[in-house]
Amino acid sequence: MDHIDKRILMELQTNAKQNIKEIASKVGLSVTPTYERVKKIEQAKIIKSYVALLDREKIGKKFIAYCQITLIRHHKDLLDGFKLHTLQYPEIMECHHISGNFDFLLKIVVDDITQYQQFINEKLSLLDSISTINSSFVMESVKDSTVFQV
Structure with a gap:
């Protein structure tokens, strides 16, 4: 995993809902290599899953x-x-x-x-x-x- 993969992971942790084009522009790559890197990271099971993080207080879990x-x-x-x-x-x-x-x-x-x-x-x-x-x-x-x- 190089520094670009790490930047991709940081971007996904911050907002997994952003699309590949947005991630690519933030890490300085074009869309295709960014997509390939994300797929490689997923296949290596570094990303366990994509989830929605809830505001626990707004759902009553205080x-x-x-x-x-x-x-x-x-x-x-x-x-x-x-x-x-x-x-x-x-x-x-x-x-x-x-x-x-x-x-x-x-x-x-x-x-x-x-x-x-x-x-x-x-x-x-x-x-x-x-x-x-x-x-x-x-x-x-x-x-x-x-x-x-x-």
Whole structure:
């Protein structure tokens, strides 16, 4: 990947809806080589998908919590089972298996604290593999980016 491919990726991350002609003019190439580069990047699976990023507050998702999860023990079946369960809950936006004092870090996004409490009480805490759940609530999002520096 050269510097032009990286500029193409930055352009697509900023606005994936722009057409090839617009991208080409911004990166200093003609349309055909830009198109070929984009297709090559897509075929290499560097671009996972094209999505619409929603304003979470405008759709009512105003409450973000980060949950630090500790499992009852480190066992492959428990780890794999927990990972599979997290995929079933749309409230869990991110799930990371981490090192340190906790086993997993979850980003949970819901409408409000009441919905969060329901999620914890009626879904997450029912998983037998969990020993502890520690929650931190977002007071303000200072930076919330989806753009990777390439």
